[in-house]
Amino acid sequence: MGADLDVVYAREEPPDRWEAAVFLAGPTPRSPEVASWRPAAVAALRERWRGHGRLVVFVPEHRHGVHDDYVGQVEWEERCLHLSDEVIFYVPRDLATMPAFTTNVEWGMWHDSGRAVFGAPPQAPKNRYLLHYAAKSGVPTAGDLPATVAAALDRIGAGASRTGGEREIPLLLWREESLQRWYAGQRAAGNALLGARVVFRFGNHWGLHVRMHVAAERRVKDNEVVFGRPDVSAVVLHRPGETLDETEVVLVREFRSPCVNGFVHELPGGSGAGAPSEVALGEVEEETGLVLDAARLRAHGTRQVNATMSGHRAHLFSARITGGELARLRSSGPHGLAADGERTYVEIAAFGRIRRERLVDWSCLGMIAEVLLEVR
Incomplete structure (x- = not known):
């Protein structure tokens, strides 16, 4: 498919499919005698668009210069801003016109969305404050x-084909592996995405308010937020005892803000680049100081961790450790990746104590029980 560009003016209905969409945000002339900057922006987009497929440009000006519905205009702009992969703020401010x-x-609503770019002629007044927050939020800026x-x-690249409710997922999130894995599972079940709204994004963590058609029940569900993040690898390091309750398990204690008492006990684990088993070995070394040979690692499968809220999964592994390793772990100091603000302390507890004293949350307890019941 060749490159194409569609301009959607104020109050017009967006097309049902595209590879990329941009919104031209900025001042609109108050008088027909003052030329708008947007036709030049559309021409520049048309000239520079090198993607394979349709680029949609939202222009918040009426095709025929008639503005007769203020509320309808505002609602159209809000809808199309959320549909856009990039919001181009160009501010050739003139205090009179x-x-x-x-x-x-x-700008205050969108500067930290991850989708904004900002441009203004150097002589345009009253843009210093906007430029300050562009720099603070890492927004690309330009002088023309x-x-x-x-x-x-440049950020759009070739774009990505989306249709229907998919259009409401911007490229910055559409390209996340965790999003695509969640969405592939929904499609495999026959479900259809009717709508979406990004509610937050922090690094590679995201939240999406979705409107889904549930195929098996022939109904629409739109009252949930899907949280996503990269998959994690978790490792149960254990030393068998005479009974299941006497089996010792290596935990790491770490401050985690969501934990109601500040510190949480959990399994060594985390996310990162590479195969899940490689991530598992790296996390064990990072959080406990123990270096394991890959041959000692046993895989126990993959499941979602909290299927009512988050789409991410845990890849579960285990390794049986020696008495000498257990002793070294007991006396080891704090570990963790300091650059990420991580500090972990090794604590070893028998499975019976873990259960009685409620040292871990339900998901962690389930992973430990899965491993210990399987290896005995």
Whole structure:
């Protein structure tokens, strides 16, 4: 499919499929005698778009210059801002003809969305505050319109084909492996994404308010947020005792803000690049100081950790450790990756104590029980 560009003006209905979408945010002239900057932006996008497929450009100006429904205009802009992969803020502010008061509000709402680029001529007044927050939020900036457009298209790349409710997932999230894995599972079950709204994104963690058609029940469910993050690998390091309750398990204690008492006991584990088993070995060394040979690692399968809230999974492994290793672990100091603010302390407890004293949460307890029941 060749490159194509569709312009959608105010109050017009967006197409049902595209590879990328941008919104041209910024001041609109108050008088027909003042030329809009947006036609030049559309021309620059048309010239520079190198993706294979459709680029949709949302222009919040009426095709025929008629603005007759303020509330409808605002609602259309809100909808199309959320549909956009990139929001191009270009602010050639003129206090007499284009004061950009509404633009200031929109910038405040979108500057830290991960989807904004900002441009303004050097002589445009009253943009210092906006530029300050562009720098603080890592927003690409430029001093002219062509460079601003180029910054947006650089992040879009070739785009990605989306249709229906998929259009509401912006490229910055669409490209996340964890999102694609969750969505592939939904499609395999016959379910359809009717709508979505990004509620937060922090690094590779995200939250998406979704509207799903549930095929098996022939109904629509729209009252849940799906949380996502990369999969984790967790390892049960154990030393068998005479009974199941006397089997000793290596835990790590670490401060975690969501934990109601601050510190949580959990299994060595985490996420990272590489195969799950490689991640498992690396996390054991990082959080306990124990270096394991890959041949000692036993796989126990993969499951979601909290299927009512998060789409991520845990890859479960175990290793039987020696008495000497257990003794060294008992006397080891704090570990963790300091650059990530991580500090872990090794604590060893018998399975019976773990259960009685409720040292771990339900998901961790289940992983420990799965391993110990399987290896005995």
